[in-house]
Amino acid sequence: MPPRRLEELRDPVxxxxxxxxxxxxxxxxxxxxxxxxxxxxxxxxxKYHRPRGPACFEGRCDGCLMRVDGVPNxxxxxxxxxxxxxxxxxxxxxxxxxxxxxxxxxxxxxxxDHHHMFTRFGPVNRVMQKVARRxxxxxxxxxxxxxPIAPRDARVDVLVIGGGRSGLEAANAxxxxxxxxxxxxxxxxxxxxxxxxxxxxxPGPPVEVRExxxxxxxxxxxxxxxxxxxxxxxxxxxxxxxxDARGLIRLRPRALVVATGAFAGAEAFAGNDRPGVLSxxxxxxxxxxxxxxxxxxxxxxxxxxxxxxxxxxxxxxxETLGPFEASGVDAVGGRxxxxxxxxxxxxxxxxxxxxxxxxxxxxxxxxxxxxxLRFDGRGFLVAADEHGRTAHPAVFxxxxxxxxxxxxxxxxxxxxxxxxxxxxxxxxxxAFTPERPSxxxxxxxxxxxxxxxxxxxxxxxxxxxxxxxEAVARGHRDLEAAKRYTGFATGWCQGKxxxxxxxxALAALGGEVADAPITPRPPLRPVPLAELARLVDxxxxx
Amino acid sequence: xxxxxxxxxxxxxAEVVVIGGGIMGLSIAYHLAREGAGRIVxxxxxxxxxxxxxxxxxxxxxxxxxxxxxxxxxxxxxxCADFATTMRIxxxxxxxxxxxxxxxxxxxxxxxxxxxxxxxxxxxxxxxxAAGVKKLAPxxxxxxxxAASYNPKDAVVFPWPFVWGxxxxxxxxxxxxxxxxxxxxxxxxxxxxxxxxxxxxxxRAPLVINAAGAWSPEVARLVDIDLPNRPHRHEIxxxxxxxxxxxxxxxxxxxxxxxxxxxxxxxVGGISNEKVPSGYDQRSSLRFLGxxxxxxxxxxxxxxxxxxxxxWAGFYDITPDGNPLVGRVDALEGFVLACGFMGHGFMMAxxxxxxIARHLLHGEDEELFERWNLRRYESxxxxxxxxxxx
Numbered sequence: 001m002p003p004r005r006l007e008e009l010r011d012p013v014x015x016x017x018x019x020x021x022x023x024x025x026x027x028x029x030x031x032x033x034x035x036x037x038x039x040x041x042x043x044x045x046x047k048y049h050r051p052r053g054p055a056c057f058e059g060r061c062d063g064c065l066m067r068v069d070g071v072p073n074x075x076x077x078x079x080x081x082x083x084x085x086x087x088x089x090x091x092x093x094x095x096x097x098x099x100x101x102x103x104x105x106x107x108x109x110x111x112x113d114h115h116h117m118f119t120r121f122g123p124v125n126r127v128m129q130k131v132a133r134r135x136x137x138x139x140x141x142x143x144x145x146x147x148p149i150a151p152r153d154a155r156v157d158v159l160v161i162g163g164g165r166s167g168l169e170a171a172n173a174x175x176x177x178x179x180x181x182x183x184x185x186x187x188x189x190x191x192x193x194x195x196x197x198x199x200x201x202x203p204g205p206p207v208e209v210r211e212x213x214x215x216x217x218x219x220x221x222x223x224x225x226x227x228x229x230x231x232x233x234x235x236x237x238x239x240x241x242x243x244d245a246r247g248l249i250r251l252r253p254r255a256l257v258v259a260t261g262a263f264a265g266a267e268a269f270a271g272n273d274r275p276g277v278l279s280x281x282x283x284x285x286x287x288x289x290x291x292x293x294x295x296x297x298x299x300x301x302x303x304x305x306x307x308x309x310x311x312x313x314x315x316x317x318x319e320t321l322g323p324f325e326a327s328g329v330d331a332v333g334g335r336x337x338x339x340x341x342x343x344x345x346x347x348x349x350x351x352x353x354x355x356x357x358x359x360x361x362x363x364x365x366x367x368x369x370x371x372x373l374r375f376d377g378r379g380f381l382v383a384a385d386e387h388g389r390t391a392h393p394a395v396f397x398x399x400x401x402x403x404x405x406x407x408x409x410x411x412x413x414x415x416x417x418x419x420x421x422x423x424x425x426x427x428x429x430x431a432f433t434p435e436r437p438s439x440x441x442x443x444x445x446x447x448x449x450x451x452x453x454x455x456x457x458x459x460x461x462x463x464x465x466x467x468x469x470e471a472v473a474r475g476h477r478d479l480e481a482a483k484r485y486t487g488f489a490t491g492w493c494q495g496k497x498x499x500x501x502x503x504x505a506l507a508a509l510g511g512e513v514a515d516a517p518i519t520p521r522p523p524l525r526p527v528p529l530a531e532l533a534r535l536v537d538x539x540x541x542x
Numbered sequence: 543x544x545x546x547x548x549x550x551x552x553x554x555x556a557e558v559v560v561i562g563g564g565i566m567g568l569s570i571a572y573h574l575a576r577e578g579a580g581r582i583v584x585x586x587x588x589x590x591x592x593x594x595x596x597x598x599x600x601x602x603x604x605x606x607x608x609x610x611x612x613x614x615x616x617x618x619x620x621x622c623a624d625f626a627t628t629m630r631i632x633x634x635x636x637x638x639x640x641x642x643x644x645x646x647x648x649x650x651x652x653x654x655x656x657x658x659x660x661x662x663x664x665x666x667x668x669x670x671x672a673a674g675v676k677k678l679a680p681x682x683x684x685x686x687x688x689a690a691s692y693n694p695k696d697a698v699v700f701p702w703p704f705v706w707g708x709x710x711x712x713x714x715x716x717x718x719x720x721x722x723x724x725x726x727x728x729x730x731x732x733x734x735x736x737x738x739x740x741x742x743x744x745x746r747a748p749l750v751i752n753a754a755g756a757w758s759p760e761v762a763r764l765v766d767i768d769l770p771n772r773p774h775r776h777e778i779x780x781x782x783x784x785x786x787x788x789x790x791x792x793x794x795x796x797x798x799x800x801x802x803x804x805x806x807x808x809x810v811g812g813i814s815n816e817k818v819p820s821g822y823d824q825r826s827s828l829r830f831l832g833x834x835x836x837x838x839x840x841x842x843x844x845x846x847x848x849x850x851x852x853x854w855a856g857f858y859d860i861t862p863d864g865n866p867l868v869g870r871v872d873a874l875e876g877f878v879l880a881c882g883f884m885g886h887g888f889m890m891a892x893x894x895x896x897x898i899a900r901h902l903l904h905g906e907d908e909e910l911f912e913r914w915n916l917r918r919y920e921s922x923x924x925x926x927x928x929x930x931x932x
Contacts (some may be wrong), residue, residue: 478591
């Protein structure tokens, strides 16, 4: 049975998708409305034109990218549905259901050796390149120009990134020490904790809480144009670039606490990228919005988030199958979205698949800020001690992004908040050099049998497990070299979804065991050039 | 076929050791091997594509302001055009020309002089007006464009496969390529090079080539030679991939802005930025993002709604006179330079690798190697080049 709403629409708004009308509950996201309307197929992937649908509902993956009112690549899981909106599917030749270029997927069943194909004859090579150029890209250039938006400036003693339990503990502890504190949260306070069925403490009154505010990058630099007219300091100054609904904020904190949490990353199995394959949080967010993703839901993988999602799905009246081991899944099939999951010869009919890999830390911002990172065998984490100290004296980290949970994480977060407040007061913290931990051996695990469908290790760039294997065989054995050779982590999500999976897969394929992820570069989430165009206003050309 | 090896396979002896596994070092090694130079070893201290060869914008152009550069780059363009079929790897060579915009009379006059020189050297470069620009690149805002130069033969490539292509070409000729292998010492007998040492191995060799790019001054310091080149951090960024809408590579020498739409559909580009930390700081800056976004949206206003996906940084290898440091070093026999290529070492490597190999083995191109020799910094006969971007 297709997805359905658990309650009648109360305050519907109407918008169109490729010209067809869809109803949404006022305030919900475009992607939620589309799923509720039974539309899980929202576009086609970049290389193989495989069907794409929403998968994370956290603004992290490429699944829900659509053209909205003339703007390409809008993450529709983050965009509120409004009356009269014109939404279009992308990267389609023909219709999104019958895309002519989906032939590429069929033609290269295991993946494509795009480095070496058609290199024998010059004329053929030139034709191939012309065709490749024509079909490249996802989405088309925006219809109109967008005027530059000036950033805002602010200063604060302590910036805490992440509004989960650790972030709140840290922010409250720093505020109790007398520091001015900002707490920024990309969504709502406690959103991820709620998905685990946990609560979070209330923010103390002196903490300035900014929900819907994403930290997009951490920078240390000299010579950055000041708008306040102050003389430029000679020493590098730390800036954190924040983005909210009004544009960018250039924030200068004296100390930083990163409490960005962890998430269930991508898992490798045949057909893992198909519409209808969701993360546990995605299934829960749909339920919170009153949408049940399917009547029969197959579970793949393991972990507390998956268990929680299974329980809530059952409570909402769904039937769950499994959980199945990812490596045992032979195919996920059905058109336009999931209809069955096949293990060996057995086809399990289902309407959706919820899959979860071991949690991986949200390490990107901490990495940019100068904290050390480490690999725990399953994914990357921020290297921090029990006081939340990292390799950088003004950067603290706490909670799940450091691999700590529960009371230990809460204590660490309070220590981190106090430490950050002391740094902001000008006290030099006790020296901490995290010993460079030798990388944990990757949990090699069994690799999936890719009998009949692609096992996708990077969905934004359509990189298959087979292509990764090919790269290792040719000597591109470490994470950076294999990234460049296969293209994983170079697409929309810049590796947030796939790097931990690729590190595990590389180790299992006999490549180098990772001790660091790919360089964490800004921005955390794509930022429009118009918002960046007035960051420097010193009147200079260069 | 596997192209690289682990440190346990390092030989005791080689005819040539190349320091630096970027496109320059690999191109030299490839051509030396083809010319029969004997056992060659390439030592790279990180992974392949870790340096500037893996971090540049992939522009390949013959529009330069000196006859030497124009002629060399015309040859390099031809090598790039044939690379996919000769080296059997796709480099996504796309010949849609470079469009240099001039927004002042002074810049226009400079371009005009360069165009005349380029045409005299066989390039089809044309000086065009704003309407001509509009025709070639409709998305460019031409309101303040005074003139532009356009050579339809200039091109853009995807840089990484050049490195892999040369690496495989090397491996097929039994050149040993060793990533994650840093040279910690260069050994001499006081007058000539006798070999190099890595952390756990000594390799005897009479010829050592410094192709370490921005790190070449550090390599030269191992033998107490002070090179005049310095690293300069250059940043670059990439937008979300979009269907093709911009054909030529667009550049503006006044601001140092440049951009092109890559084979994958992203707008990839950079800009001059004088205020960068000295040394080897490869982190990203907000200032770069601001400068680039400001000039790019001025030049192509419709990009305002297009998003930046990633910014990154690499090093230009800057020489005081904007020209490379190439050839034998007088002070130490057997020590050869192939560095100081500013921000265009990538596009020059295909032709320079060949020329350096033939020069070393057969003494070809004496004039070029005389002019680009390190000794010009002692004699004071410095050179010039005004069409440097970034």
